[in-house]
Amino acid sequence: MIKNWALLGVVFVLLSIATIIGQWLRRQTSLGLDQRSVNSYNSRVHSWWFFSAVLGLAFFQPLITVVLFGILSFWALREFITLTPTSMGDHRALFWVFFFFTPMQFVLVAYDYYAFYSILIPVYAFLFIAARVAISGDFQRFLERVAKIQFGLLVCVYCLSFAPALLFLKCKNMDGEYANARLLFFFVTMVLFAELLQFICGRLFGKHIIAEPIDTSRTWEGVLGGAVASAIVGLSLFWATPFPYWWQAGAMSVLIAVMASAGALTLAAIKRDRGEVTTGTLIEGHGGVLSRIDAICFAAPVFYHVTNYFFGVSVTG
Amino acid sequence: MITETLLTWTARIISGASVRWVDSQPDTCQRVYFANHTSHLDVVLVWSALPTEVRQLTRPIAAKDYWNSGPIRRHLAKVFNAMLIDRTKIKVHQSPIDLMLKEIGNTHSLIIFPEGGRNESGGIGEFKSGLYYLSKKRPELELIPVHINNMNRILPRGEFLPVPLLSSLTFGPPMWLEAGEPKTEFLARAREAVISLKDR
Numbered sequence: 001m002i003k004n005w006a007l008l009g010v011v012f013v014l015l016s017i018a019t020i021i022g023q024w025l026r027r028q029t030s031l032g033l034d035q036r037s038v039n040s041y042n043s044r045v046h047s048w049w050f051f052s053a054v055l056g057l058a059f060f061q062p063l064i065t066v067v068l069f070g071i072l073s074f075w076a077l078r079e080f081i082t083l084t085p086t087s088m089g090d091h092r093a094l095f096w097v098f099f100f101f102t103p104m105q106f107v108l109v110a111y112d113y114y115a116f117y118s119i120l121i122p123v124y125a126f127l128f129i130a131a132r133v134a135i136s137g138d139f140q141r142f143l144e145r146v147a148k149i150q151f152g153l154l155v156c157v158y159c160l161s162f163a164p165a166l167l168f169l170k171c172k173n174m175d176g177e178y179a180n181a182r183l184l185f186f187f188v189t190m191v192l193f194a195e196l197l198q199f200i201c202g203r204l205f206g207k208h209i210i211a212e213p214i215d216t217s218r219t220w221e222g223v224l225g226g227a228v229a230s231a232i233v234g235l236s237l238f239w240a241t242p243f244p245y246w247w248q249a250g251a252m253s254v255l256i257a258v259m260a261s262a263g264a265l266t267l268a269a270i271k272r273d274r275g276e277v278t279t280g281t282l283i284e285g286h287g288g289v290l291s292r293i294d295a296i297c298f299a300a301p302v303f304y305h306v307t308n309y310f311f312g313v314s315v316t317g
Numbered sequence: 318m319i320t321e322t323l324l325t326w327t328a329r330i331i332s333g334a335s336v337r338w339v340d341s342q343p344d345t346c347q348r349v350y351f352a353n354h355t356s357h358l359d360v361v362l363v364w365s366a367l368p369t370e371v372r373q374l375t376r377p378i379a380a381k382d383y384w385n386s387g388p389i390r391r392h393l394a395k396v397f398n399a400m401l402i403d404r405t406k407i408k409v410h411q412s413p414i415d416l417m418l419k420e421i422g423n424t425h426s427l428i429i430f431p432e433g434g435r436n437e438s439g440g441i442g443e444f445k446s447g448l449y450y451l452s453k454k455r456p457e458l459e460l461i462p463v464h465i466n467n468m469n470r471i472l473p474r475g476e477f478l479p480v481p482l483l484s485s486l487t488f489g490p491p492m493w494l495e496a497g498e499p500k501t502e503f504l505a506r507a508r509e510a511v512i513s514l515k516d517r
Contacts (some may be wrong), residue, residue: 082483094480
């Protein structure tokens with residue numbers, strides 16, 4: 001029990017520091033900082049507060065956490081499909097995607113039915129969408145339209161659902177009933193923190209931009225520095241994780257940081273392609289829910305499976 | 318009252334609409350909101366996007382053949398205070414324009430869709446002349462262009478189940494019929510006002 005409060009306390013302190021830095025940056029007009037990136041930093045901190053509050057619930061009610069992630073998923077998918085043009089022929093397929101596959105995935109996660117939820121979308125939904133769109137009889141740019149729906153469903157629903165699935169993952173070294181909630185808390189904290197550290201390192205040391213047309217602020221130095229800094233933070237949180245040795249928490253943090261950057265960059269490419277980054281009117285704020293969870297979407301399935309592979313009770317259920 | 322709140326919120330949730338007022342403010346003065354028409358939900362959507370006190374004074378114009386068929390639609394039409402116009406029986410001596418003006422008196426505002434019917438492609442069709450005759454008879458009414466984006470994907474023509482994508486609703490600055498302005502020019506200008514809101 002003491003570990004739970006300690007973890008909550010540490011995160012609260014880190015968050016407060018990040019918030020104070022954000023407010024300080026906002027007032028420093030003389031430093032010549034790009035106001036957009038300061039705003040983006042601040043909105044990242046805000047979403048981090050939100051996630052921490054949600055995850056606080058995970059300690060008491062895993063089901064509520066699954067439901068909240070389900071709602072997030074639904075909303076992100078909604079934004080994703082709004083961004084990608086679909087045609088009339090996709091309407092019925094989209095209806096199934098929104099009202100059957102998305103809720104079903106989270107129901108299965110809540111019942112810890114790994115054997116089914118791990119293949120529901122990659123196998124059944126994947127084939128269903130293609131067939132349903134074909135039934136509609138519209139063959140214009142068929143493959144492109146099908147792929148867009150499949151990608152959206154995979155990233156926004158399937159990948160994200162592995163975050164709440166951590167609540168039901170059985171590891172060898174788990175002590176007490178809250179160990180799973182701490183694992184999820186550790187994971188989400190590390191993803192959000194890695195993104196902040198990446199941002200800060202990129203500001204301080206950034207020279208070589210990874211993909212300038214897509215994201216002008218993401219640099220190799222930022223990603224590497226962010227990964228190293230996350231490893232240090234991960235190490236210091238090692239006591240809260242089910243990993244037996246301290247270096248493993250660090251290695252996992254590096255993995256999370258790299259996947260988080262990959263996710264943010266990929267989703268940025270999609271948004272850039274649709275021109276929604278600067279001019280969009282359909283999605284409010286800084287790209288909405290989708291850009292807040294992009295890093296989690298990429299990191300969650302990898303973190304889940306790597307943890308299961310090395311520390312799980314049985315290799316896949 | 319309960320159905321009203323329920324209906325507003327359902328419309329807002331299904332359409333996920335972000336509402337923006339560009340160079341324009343919500344006001345209870347007499348106005349004519351005119352919007353592009355792409356889906357059956359448009360009527361409810363524009364109406365529910367207005368602030369409560371404005372909404373209570375605003376009457377959408379809706380097609381009688383659609384909203385008068387079946388008890389649920391008829392009840393809904395009553396809830397959002399729709400003025401049902403028979404599209405099939407428009408005659409010179411009982412023009413719907415006179416009927417609208419009589420109904421709104423000196424207090425109510427109107428929501429109209431000047432394209433006449435829903436536009437399938439998502440583009441904006443030519444405007445019918447109703448808007449012109451309306452402002453010719455009451456030139457002091459403020460005309461507010463409204464642009465509805467993405468609704469044709471949420472509930473396309475011929476579908477009955479909506480898909481919950483996001484849409485946006487933009488209210489533009491008021492315009493009026495200029496003295497002596499020809500009909501076609503005015504209608505083109507009004508259509509242009511709606512189109513220009515798309516990228517604002």
